[in-house]
Every structure is written in C-alpha cells, then in structure tokens.
Amino acid sequence: MSLQNVWHHRKVAENAKKACWICYKPTESVLITPDNKDFFYICTGHLSDRGFCQPDADEAAAAAARKKKEELDREIEIVKKEYEEKQKLKREKRKAKQKEKEKDKDKGKDGETNKTDEQEDKDDEKKKDDKIKELSQSKEKAQDDLGPRIFALQKNFHQMRLDRIRNAEIAKRNRERLSNPSNFPSPPSNLP
Template identity: 75%
Template sequence: MSLKNLWHHRKVADGAAKACWVCYKPSTSVLITPDNKDFFYICVGHLSDRGFCQPDADEVAAAAARKKKEELDLEIEKVKREYEEKQRIKREKRKEKVEDEEKAKDKDAKKTDEENKTDEKAKDDKINELSKSKDQAQVNLGPRIFTLSKYS
C-alpha cells in the first residue's frame, strides 16, 4: 500500500521541536498524511521551496481570499476609528461651549484633559494589541496542504 502524495502542515509546541528532515535544524512544523500514518519535521523555509513541495491550488486561493478579507477588515476598522475620533471631537467642542457658558471652565478643563489622555492611551494600547494579534494570525495564513515534488 502506497501513501498518497498529500501532506498537511501542522505546528507543534516549541518544546516538542525536532530536527528538520532536510537541514537538521530544530523545527516546530510537521508535514503529516491525512490519515496520520506518516509524518516528518520540516522547516518553514523548505515549505516555500518549489523544488521541495508545492501548496495545493485550492489552498492558495483560499489563503489569498482570507488575506484580502483581512485587509478589508483592517480598512473598515481604520475608517471606524477615524469616524469615532471625529465624533468625539465634535462632542468635546459642544461640551466646551456649554462649559464656557457656565464659567466653570478651569475645573472641568483639567478633568477632561486628564480623562482624554487616559482614554487616548487606552485606545492606543488596544490598537497595538489588535495589530500584534493580526500579525500573529497572518503568520499562520500560509497554505496548509502540500504535495511533495518528485525528483528524477
């Protein structure tokens, strides 16, 4: 019984890293058959080598679609943040007008400035966290199904 030339890419824990089948460097990437009968460790760099293996065409198209969708989602988030910022500025201006009329500008201005600084810092922290999580998610977006190239 021969194995099909179809391999699924899986990741293992850093502590379970073993030598790459080609270059013997520690690797956490594993190519495994769909029925889990056979496997070998391989570096991510070798997965991009066209002479070694090629990603499944459907998988490549799906990865491109996911990437495009994520880019659109990022653009939507950016537009939403800009809109919320504009709305916040409008509210602040209205609030300042009311405060001027009440002549309690000194006390309230100090409080709102401190609150705005903390709000902006919290927003920046959230944005940084989201961008880091998106970057980590994009690392795993590559193809997951491969066929090994045949050497003559």
Template identity: 55%
Template sequence: MSLQNVYHLRRVADTAARSCYICHKPSSSVLITPDNKDHFYVCPVHLKDRNFCSAIVDTEDQEKKAKDEALAREIEIVKKEYEEKQKRKKEKEKQKSDESAKDKEGTSEKKEDTNSDDKERDNKIESLQKSAPTASTSDDGPRIFALHKNFYQMRIDRLRNLEAAKRNRQRLQDPSFFPSVPSGGI
C-alpha cells in the first residue's frame, strides 16, 4: 500500500472533537490524506512543532490570496469614489433647491449646518472603517503538511497492522482455512 506523506488540515465542530494523536487532549483539528485513507486528530500546537510536521507551501493558494486582496483593495477604491460622487451630486441638488427656496441669508446658515453634518458623518464612517478589523474567514496558517519520517512510518505501520488484522479475521471466518477432519477408518 502506498500512502503519500501529504496531509490536509481540516476543522471539525467543537462537539465532534476527539483526542489528539500526540497528547490525547480534545482537538477539533484533523489531518487527512487527499485520498481519505488516513486521518488523525492533532492539536494546533503540534502543527507548529518542527519535529512533528512541516508545512508544504501552496504557491497557487498564495497567488489566489494575493489576487483576492488586490481585488478587494480595488473594490474599496471604487466604492469610495462612487460615494464621493454621490455626495457631490446631493450637495449640488441641495444648493440648487436651497437657493431657489430661500434668500441668500437663510441658505448660508443651512449650508454651514449641512456641511458640518456631512463632515461629522464622514469622520464617523472613517473611524468605524479604521477600527473594524478586516477579518478573513479562514486561518492564515498553512493548510497542507508533511509528517516527519518517524511519525509517517508510525502511520504506515498502523495502516498495515489494520489491514493484516482484517485479513486474519476474514481467514478465521472462512471454514476452508482450517484443516479438515481425516477421513478413513481404522
């Protein structure tokens, strides 16, 4: 049986947590092979241990993240430009309606009030955007790992022992496995 030394990190619900392969504490992180032949639970702390496993850098994933970040920045720039254009339009409309509705003395006071209100609103929006962290839904840590040779060999031995035990159970259930009673008389 050939088992590749490539394990993908998956997360399960906290209610489905099982004991860690190393320290036997409850863990919701699972390392699983791409072909789903082998899996085991492991603590996130052990994933950072350089004597247990090493991360495999996925260049495609990094490129995808970089493109997504660049796209997100461009979207934010376009949104800001659009909001500024909308504000300018509203200000022009207000000025036109104010000038036609009232005389110059009343409009100058209202313009100052609306300008100060707009500035306060803009400052609040900017402060909220700065204070709100840009949280990503996935962890920034590596997602693909390779076990070090001792742990990898332990996994291979475990799978071989499971297969041997399965073959032995099947053999014991087969009646032709045992020798037959001698036939012939005395």
C-alpha cells in the first residue's frame, strides 16, 4: 500500500479534542490524507517545526495572504476607532457651542455652525465608509487566496505512518485467520 506524503490540515470542534500524536497534549488540529485513508491529531506547534513537516510550496503564498488579511483587519479596526474618536470630539464641541449659543442667543451664527457641523459629519462619514469599503474589498480578495493548509511529513515520520498502517493490516489478516477454523489442523483420525 502506498500512501502519498500529502497531508491537509483541518480543525475539529473544541469538544472533539484528542491527544497529539507526538506530545499527547489535547489538540483540535488534524492532519489527514486527501483520500481519507489516514489521519492523526497534531499540535499546531509541531506544524511549524521543520523537523516534522514542511508546508507545500503553494502554502507559502497562502500564508502571505493570511498575513495580509490580518493586517487589513487591523487597519479596518484602526479606521473605525479613529472615526469614533472624531465623532466623540465633535459631539463635545457641539455641546460646548450649544451652551455658548444659549448664552449669546445669536440666531445668525446658529444656522451657519449647524450646517458646517452637519457637512463635516457627512464628509467624515463618507471618508470612513470609503476606507472601510476599500479595505473590505482587498480583504475579500485576500480571503479568496486562502486555501487548505497542505503539508508533507519528513521521511521518518511518513515511514512511521506507513508502518502503522501496514501493521494494522497484518493484525487484521491474522485475526481473520485465527477466527477461521479451517486454517487449523484437524485431529488425527487413526487410532494407534
């Protein structure tokens, strides 16, 4: 039986954790073959170990896309925070202006300042929306580049998996042989 040295990284549910094949700590990461013939649980720390496995060549590009996506998420959060801070400052300024207006009761200045405040709010809102749309579009493009994580085990670990599968097949054959009574010799029929 030949098992290709191609393994896809998958995650299982939090309550389905099992022991890592190497260190026996509970983990939710699984490496599985494309044909689903073999799988094992593995810690994410072992996946970054070059002595255990190496990512596929295309995987490097996918990792770069993931980093880009994370950076875009951070940028979106920063834009949202800046906008909220600006809005907070504007509200405080408006409250201060309203208090001054009440004191002055000057209606001519009142109309002009409200219009400029509203225009500034609309402009800031448009700028924020434009930035978020732009970042979201580039984020979606980055997500399209993401694919399954693919690894190749080092030859010693791959051989260990092959040996394990081979030993399981041999044990199964032996159990079948032992359960079949025709495989045992019959007692002698001649009396001495």
